[in-house]
Amino acid sequence: MKLIxxxxxxxxxxxxxxxxxxxxxxxxxxxxxFIGPSGCGKSTFLRTLNRMNxxxxxxxxxxxxxxxxxxxxxxxxxxxxxxxxxGMVFQKPNPFPKSIFENVAYGLKIQGSNDKDLIADRVEKSxxxxxxxxxxxxxxxxxxxxxxxxxxQRLCIARTLAVKPSIILMDExxxxxxxxxxxxxxxxIFELKTKYTIVIVTHNMQQAARISERTAFFYLGNxxxxxxxxxxxTNPKHKQTENYITGRFG
Amino acid sequence: xxxxxxxxxxxxxFKYVGIFATLFGLVMLAIFIFNILGxxxxxxxxxxxxxxxxxxxxxxxxxxxxxxTAWIMMLTALIAIPLGISAGIYLQEYGKKNRLAAIxxxxxxxxxxxxxxxxxxxxxxIFVRTLNMGSSLLAGACTLSLLILPVIIVATREALKAxxxxxxxxxxxxxxxKWQTIWYQILPAASGxxxxxVILALSRAVGETAPLIVIGxxxxxxxxxxSPLDEFTVLPMQIFNWVSRPQKxxxxxxxxxxxxxxxxxFCMNGIAIxxxxxxxxxxxx
Ligand SMILES: Nc1ncnc2c1ncn2[C@@H]1O[C@H](COP(=O)(O)OP(=O)(O)O)[C@@H](O)[C@H]1O
Ligand SMILES: [Mg+2]
Numbered sequence: 001m002k003l004i005x006x007x008x009x010x011x012x013x014x015x016x017x018x019x020x021x022x023x024x025x026x027x028x029x030x031x032x033x034f035i036g037p038s039g040c041g042k043s044t045f046l047r048t049l050n051r052m053n054x055x056x057x058x059x060x061x062x063x064x065x066x067x068x069x070x071x072x073x074x075x076x077x078x079x080x081x082x083x084x085x086x087g088m089v090f091q092k093p094n095p096f097p098k099s100i101f102e103n104v105a106y107g108l109k110i111q112g113s114n115d116k117d118l119i120a121d122r123v124e125k126s127x128x129x130x131x132x133x134x135x136x137x138x139x140x141x142x143x144x145x146x147x148x149x150x151x152x153q154r155l156c157i158a159r160t161l162a163v164k165p166s167i168i169l170m171d172e173x174x175x176x177x178x179x180x181x182x183x184x185x186x187x188x189i190f191e192l193k194t195k196y197t198i199v200i201v202t203h204n205m206q207q208a209a210r211i212s213e214r215t216a217f218f219y220l221g222n223x224x225x226x227x228x229x230x231x232x233x234t235n236p237k238h239k240q241t242e243n244y245i246t247g248r249f250g
Numbered sequence: 251x252x253x254x255x256x257x258x259x260x261x262x263x264f265k266y267v268g269i270f271a272t273l274f275g276l277v278m279l280a281i282f283i284f285n286i287l288g289x290x291x292x293x294x295x296x297x298x299x300x301x302x303x304x305x306x307x308x309x310x311x312x313x314x315x316x317x318x319t320a321w322i323m324m325l326t327a328l329i330a331i332p333l334g335i336s337a338g339i340y341l342q343e344y345g346k347k348n349r350l351a352a353i354x355x356x357x358x359x360x361x362x363x364x365x366x367x368x369x370x371x372x373x374x375x376i377f378v379r380t381l382n383m384g385s386s387l388l389a390g391a392c393t394l395s396l397l398i399l400p401v402i403i404v405a406t407r408e409a410l411k412a413x414x415x416x417x418x419x420x421x422x423x424x425x426x427x428k429w430q431t432i433w434y435q436i437l438p439a440a441s442g443x444x445x446x447x448v449i450l451a452l453s454r455a456v457g458e459t460a461p462l463i464v465i466g467x468x469x470x471x472x473x474x475x476x477s478p479l480d481e482f483t484v485l486p487m488q489i490f491n492w493v494s495r496p497q498k499x500x501x502x503x504x505x506x507x508x509x510x511x512x513x514x515x516f517c518m519n520g521i522a523i524x525x526x527x528x529x530x531x532x533x534x535x
Contacts, residue, residue: 052423057347084425094416096435110426110434156420163425 150181290505307499325391338406370464405447442529
């Protein structure tokens with residue numbers, strides 16, 4: 001089933017036209033990778049999916065993006081509800097400067113939940129899902145900032161999972177991490193995709209090849225090629241895609 | 251002579267000028283404190299803190315003055331802190347970033363530099379006369395609140411500005427509203443900076459005399475204020491009153507009161523520095 005459907009999306013920052021006629025659709029419970037050289041608009045496009053660009057004054061979007069059949073830029077849409085459904089993990093781990101427990105409980109707290117048992121239960125489940133429970137179960141009250149970078153990133157994933165999103169956006173989630181932490185994150189993505197739809201921006205070709213079913217190649221604000229990952233990497237239709245994945249520019 | 255050597259020479263000479271300037275300030279301060287301590291420390295005892303003012307210098311105390319200062323501080327804090335922090339939050343987080351906002355911003359910074367006596371005149375006109383508060387504690391606190399509002403607003407904005415954007419994104423990304431993000435994440439992260447600014451502002455208010463003279467605070471108040479509408483005096487006014495008298499006994503009293511006032515301001519600044527250091531450590535995530 002199609003979950004995300006972008007139709008002729010154009011994005012501008014002031015006069016800078018950074019996304020040009022992007023149309024693509026993403027199916028439920030798949031991992032989709034966005035690749036392309038820096039500055040080609042991957043992050044911008046990813047952020048249109050949970051409207052995180054709304055805070056940039058010069059940002060302007062034309063076209064339509066539907067999630068679950070609803071236009072997310074429609075007038076009646078509550079961005080807060082959208083973002084509960086479309087969670088996000090950022091490039092640099094950004095846990096709240098609070099305890100590990102509070103980090104994971106935050107989403108429920110802002111939804112107004114004060115059922116302590118439910119919150120504790122959800123915190124535990126989310127940490128388990130993010131493969132972090134074993135490492136932190138005895139230090140839940142310690143500051144999240146005392147964790148390593150890789151642990152912090154898994155905490156950010158747990159925090160997102162705690163509000164039961166259906167889509168998780170990840171913007172180069174492992175680019176600030178060491179290889180072992182990166183491997184753990186990849187493993188995690190592999191497990192999560194049975195239940196969630198994941199869209200991930202990555203600079204790492206091998207990573208895209210390993211974890212995604214579909215890959216979108218962006219270049220200078222255009223969506224050059226979007227296909228099954230195996231097709232993109234073994235049989236690219238466009239010269240630019242081939243040049244990029246073979247490392248001839250980037 | 252090549253430019254490298256000129257630069258090095260300039261560098262060294264500037265270093266010495268800097269050291270001299272710093273030492274000059276420190277030495278002057280040390281001499282001043284040493285002098286004051288010599289004159290007044292023997293006068294400070296329980297009686298001095300708990301006696302009403304008197305015509306006889308040996309019986310006079312600073313009870314009305316320090317309770318007046320305490321009242322003024324409390325009332326000023328009650329008025330200025332909520333107003334200043336709210337205004338800072340509004341301007342930084344909600345206000346549109348346009349020409350008007352830029353003008354407001356510049357003017358708030360300018361207001362922080364307006365001579366305090368001007369605030370006294372404003373307070374006299376608005377609070378004492380128009381709003382009929384008389385020369386009361388309330389009028390004094392309102393006037394001093396005006397005086398320190400710009401400082402609190404600027405400090406609040408700076409502290410909010412220093413909160414990294416990644417924290418806002420994290421909160422918005424979880425589906426938090428703007429207010430939830432401000433309340434649960436940004437304010438706690440900025441609290442150290444805000445508290446520092448507030449304490450420094452209050453410690454400035456504690457030392458102010460001119461605006462209070464203008465609104466008609468009295469130098470001689472023979473009773474402890476019971477309500478915000480009572481007349482009052484404060485430590486700096488009591489000091490001013492005593493040191494302008496010829497008798498040696500009153501000069502000693504003045505020095506002793508200065509020590510108390512200095513102790514209060516040093517304590518407040520110390521607390522402010524403590525919060526600033528703790529905050530600076532925390533903000534580096
Ligand atoms: N906040 C912003 N304001 C203005 N221009 C921006 C902003 N963020 C990104 N851009 C511009 O948009 C283009 C796409 O950036 P981005 O989406 O971050 O690319 P990528 O993630 O592929 O590296 C770049 O040219 C960048 O300079
Ligand atoms: Mg990017």
